[in-house]
Amino acid sequence: MSTNIKVQRICQFCGKEFTARTTVTQYCGDNCSKRAYKARQRATKVETSNKETLQIKTKPIEELKVQEFLSVRHVAKLIGSSRQTVYNLINTGKLQAVNILKKKTIVRRCDLDKLFEQPTPIIQQADNNPEPLHYEIDDCYTLKEVQDKYGVSETTLQNLIKRNNIPKIKKGWFAYVPKKMIDNILT
Numbered sequence: 001m002s003t004n005i006k007v008q009r010i011c012q013f014c015g016k017e018f019t020a021r022t023t024v025t026q027y028c029g030d031n032c033s034k035r036a037y038k039a040r041q042r043a044t045k046v047e048t049s050n051k052e053t054l055q056i057k058t059k060p061i062e063e064l065k066v067q068e069f070l071s072v073r074h075v076a077k078l079i080g081s082s083r084q085t086v087y088n089l090i091n092t093g094k095l096q097a098v099n100i101l102k103k104k105t106i107v108r109r110c111d112l113d114k115l116f117e118q119p120t121p122i123i124q125q126a127d128n129n130p131e132p133l134h135y136e137i138d139d140c141y142t143l144k145e146v147q148d149k150y151g152v153s154e155t156t157l158q159n160l161i162k163r164n165n166i167p168k169i170k171k172g173w174f175a176y177v178p179k180k181m182i183d184n185i186l187t
């Protein structure tokens with residue numbers, strides 16, 4: 001590079017035009033050169049920090065995959081859904097969960113896996129029936145669903161179940177009753 005040449009260049013830090021002695025000079029002076037260096041350092045730090053954040057954000061997915069107990073938030077993350085969806089799955093009995101504390105719901109990994117397997121039939125030996133009853137969960141209401149659908153109180157429903165010898169099937173948090181029998185009586 002010749003020292004005799006004079007070229008007009010734009011400082012890459014301050015944007016001002018300046019006369020440079022080489023065609024590759026990037027900055028108008030030491031000041032801009034130093035400031036540009038500092039800015040680069042800062043940018044590197046920000047980038048590193050962003051990378052760390054991303055690692056923290058994505059790391060749990062790998063960890064969650066091998067975790068035996070999951071929070072609702074974790075389940076949502078694993079199956080790529082909202083927490084509300086997970087609560088819906090739990091509330092409709094499709095996903096088994098345990099409330100270990102008032103606001104702490106835990107799902108076992110194996111129960112989460114079950115969600116993606118064939119639905120397990122419910123088999124229940126009713127007191128009044130020597131034959132084991134066999135119901136698919138899809139063919140049943142939860143008690144809450146019956147109450148909501150037919151606008152009956154819990155007491156009314158319990159009495160109705162008793163009076164009509166409707167099999168009440170317990171599974172997880174919920175008791176289920178066969179849709180057909182309920183519909184026959186309440187419709």
Ligand SMILES: [Zn+2]
Binds near residue numbers: 015016029032
């Ligand atoms: Zn400059």
